Amino acid sequence: MASDFIRDMIATDVETRKHDGKVCTRFPPEPNGYLHIGHAKSICLNFGVAKEFGGKCHLRMDDTNPATEDPEYVAAIQRDVKWLGFDWGENLFYASGYYDQLYAIAERLIRSERAYVCDLNEEQMSEYRGTLSEPGKNSPFRERSVEQNLDLFRRMRAGEFKEGSCVLRAKIDMASPNMKLRDPAIYRIKYAHHYRTGDAWCIYPLYDFAHCLSDPMEGITHSLCTMEFESARELYDWVIAAAEMPWVSRQTEFARLNLTYTVMSKRKLLELVEGKFVKGWDDPRMPTIAGLRRRGYTAEAIRAFCGRIGVAKNLSTVDLALLEFVVREDLNARSRRVLAVHKPLKVIVDNYPNQTEEFHAPYWPEDVPNEGSRSLPFSRELYIDADDFMETPPNDFYRLGPGREVRLRHAYVIKCERVAKNAQGEIVAIHCSYDPQTRGGVTPDGRKVPGTIQWVNVADALDVEVRLYDRLFVTERPGEARDFKEEMNPKSLMTVRMKVEPSLKNATIGDRFQFERLGFFIVDADSQPGSPVFNRTVSLKDSWAKQTSKSVQVSPRASKPKTEVKATVAVELPVEAQELMARHGISSEEARTMAAETHILVLFEGALASGGASKIAAALACNDVLGEVRARKLEGAPFSGKALAELSQLIGDGTLSSKQGKDVLGKMFDGEGGPKEIVKKLGLQQITDASTIEAMVDRVLAANADAAARFRAGNANVLGALVGLAMKESGGKANPKLVSDLLKKKLA
16 A cells, blocks of 8 residues: 555554544535546546545535536546546535535524624625735624524525625634635525526525535545645534534645646636537646547556655656657557557568568567567568768667668568669659568578667558647646746647558557657547557657666666556656755755746755754645745745744744744745745734633633533534634634644543
């Protein structure tokens, strides 16, 4: 079993019998587009850990936005998850299936004065929300009575109001340092036909409400999501606690997958499809699972890739070359070798008899243990690739040239005798002689023939359409400097004709081949009987291997044995990243990030030199600093390593929470001074004095005796609400762990 922080956490939960030792995860996509390679990482993680710990994983459609969702996407999601090798069994769910329960919970929140109907429009709500450094203002509609709110909410459901005229908001804390907790909207009016519920509803729950409650409704033990949902965790816990759900799910975040030369936003992918920049969601240039499948990627290769990149919290971007490397490794053992000529140049073997003979040729090289062979016809007229001939070749050109010999794959050794040209001086044919003693490429006299080239017989060659796919974008991070559509690769698809051996005439859709020396190919769905169309999955060039240590040699022909994930990741790291890991004790992803982003490395090493907390400084530099630099389109951070060291120390000694640390970092980017100066200005010091916190806890318990009684009667969910009230009492400054521990102690 692979090891990472999520699996370690689940193993501890199982061992301590948390959730009675059960493990239940879920993969909850919104059906508003096709799944992409980033989703594959989440699918592999959620279904993978469930299987490893003897649990189950649900597939749930997060279908709460009828304007963008479609049954086509639902079917595509199910098809892609199954193709990847995972099965949800009977556990297929829809958020829309919980509409009645969600509505009932919303009314319950109104009755407990935890929700209210607000008439502010979107612009006004944004204005009232405040900023990171300034608290928000209460809505003028916040103190409506329970009766007013119930009446208005029921009228919203009945369709009495226009879209945007009002929303139902959770009543939490407009002064919370977490912007997500400033009375978020949980229901909005939307007059749109839903693909499952039709026109039964004109109000729909928002994601942060429906998702939070769907998990405990299904008994999800571990809600695994990507890091952008970290700030929503407090809201997730609040909603579950406020609704007093009998089951409590736990949210844990991990870093999403980012790939170079790729966009991973469904909105951007939809732009490409609707703008006809690509030929649909399954265009082989798209990073969608459907597109990768059509291009020729295998489910096994994608799962292996997700295993190699691992699971971590650190933000990083994986080189697309690594994915291509894993695909080559996988296809090497499953692709039959065949002969194909890209740029046909005729060869006439003058001394060969006027006949056709057959060569028995295996589909597989000796070091790939597969069986099967075919017959290759051979006669006086052949095609070779024009790139395999030079009229005035340099010494290190080991292919065909005047007076030079070359071996024809599986056939004979031939020698170029003369060149035929047309009136324009262009080469139209090469006249050669063959050595009849070299059948099968053997040289009985032991003479060396350094080159071997591809060929096909002119009379039998099959002329086929071949689609040569390359990266969709020409920049590593599309959209970072300008509109991502302006950075598309004009050569991402080149359609050519090739001459291939006749055995491919009967190739069927989905068959895989290695066109020797050209790449790995798959028969496309556009093929017709007897007329196959081929997609190039990936070329044979292994650009990733060049970035690894010199001790790691990867043969494009050798079938590599399976290795442990940890060992694989270690050897695939660039040498400079390996050295950084050893020197600073940082994670592999942090090392990879610093090796690629020099300004981050300089900042981090400056922080260490100033006494910064190593682990905290590394995480801040590789995640938050890099994120801000990219978002603001800067060349680097506008502060020194010393400032980063100071911030890491404030977080390390408990003066700031991680969330407050991020807020301070944002102010540092705004040029508002050093960390200590900003902390003092904003009054962000975390309260860690136990006696001060205890006094706050006592006041909360005294004012909420009914809630304390419910907790003692067995309703554990009340604890979250009490923690929230105590945090509010402290203005969000109390150490939440101390608050929770003191509450548990006093309620015991």
